[in-house]
Amino acid sequence: MVIFKFLRSKLSQFMMKTNRLVLLRHGESEFNQLNKFCGWHDAPLSKGGMEDARKIAALNLLNANLEFDKVYTSTLCRAQTTTDIILREMKSSFVPVESHWRLNERHYGNLTGFNKRQMSDQYGEAQVQNWRRAFDSMPPSITPQNPYYFGIRNNPSFSDVPADQFPFAESMHMCSDRVLPVWDEIKKDMLNGKRVLVCTHGTVVRALIKHIEGLSDEAISKVNIPNCVPCVYEFDIKTGKLISPMTYLGDPEYIKAKTEQVASIGN
Numbered sequence: 001m002v003i004f005k006f007l008r009s010k011l012s013q014f015m016m017k018t019n020r021l022v023l024l025r026h027g028e029s030e031f032n033q034l035n036k037f038c039g040w041h042d043a044p045l046s047k048g049g050m051e052d053a054r055k056i057a058a059l060n061l062l063n064a065n066l067e068f069d070k071v072y073t074s075t076l077c078r079a080q081t082t083t084d085i086i087l088r089e090m091k092s093s094f095v096p097v098e099s100h101w102r103l104n105e106r107h108y109g110n111l112t113g114f115n116k117r118q119m120s121d122q123y124g125e126a127q128v129q130n131w132r133r134a135f136d137s138m139p140p141s142i143t144p145q146n147p148y149y150f151g152i153r154n155n156p157s158f159s160d161v162p163a164d165q166f167p168f169a170e171s172m173h174m175c176s177d178r179v180l181p182v183w184d185e186i187k188k189d190m191l192n193g194k195r196v197l198v199c200t201h202g203t204v205v206r207a208l209i210k211h212i213e214g215l216s217d218e219a220i221s222k223v224n225i226p227n228c229v230p231c232v233y234e235f236d237i238k239t240g241k242l243i244s245p246m247t248y249l250g251d252p253e254y255i256k257a258k259t260e261q262v263a264s265i266g267n
Ligand SMILES: O=C(OP(=O)(O)O)[C@H](O)COP(=O)(O)O
Pocket: 025, 026, 029, 032, 036, 037, 038, 039, 105, 108, 132, 200, 201, 202, 203, 262
């Protein structure tokens, strides 16, 4: 079965004129559930997040007849567990998975671990929305007094991060810049015919969308990415150009409701 799938994928790679790329934000994490800023804190998936990886992400990918030759993910467990669940559901656990710290969520600095509504009560909604969505807005740097400081500094999953690049806080702009070297690898694989899934985080998906579609700083500030909803692009393999706008896979009403939930400060 595995050999058959491998040969079929090689043949289809050889014949294809266009290729699709799927971007995905991981399932709901325990911090998403508590409406807390998470960033580089390594929060696990919530129970609902695990279920959504199966019942929303994997199901929609299967319904769209998508298969993968490679998955790119971050070094954070919420993205890695989502990847494992999806590949298992798709009976594709043999697919190689490459994890990269450059695909980690934006480091939310000293907001890490705090509830978004509480931060909004303290600093005002406009300031919190500016930290969340303005392209160049930097949250305050994390300090050793933050309860998650040492857990982040000492997380062995970040051992590949060069010491001089280990962030204390990041704007979306900084996050986008560090994602780009991996985007070059992803694009190369995709234009060589590999069917690629990128299972990552809200800000990283937005950074990739901004880059792929050439969106302005203003336009990307209005884009919000729900958990576990696959975003699909199609590219011309010869020219590398995008041939269709991004499409979401899934129920439009569900996607609309979840997108609005992500955009709001929440409770
Ligand atoms: O860690 C986070 O993103 P993730 O859940 O995609 O990993 C952020 O806390 C999401 O918050 P935001 O939607 O205010 O950027």
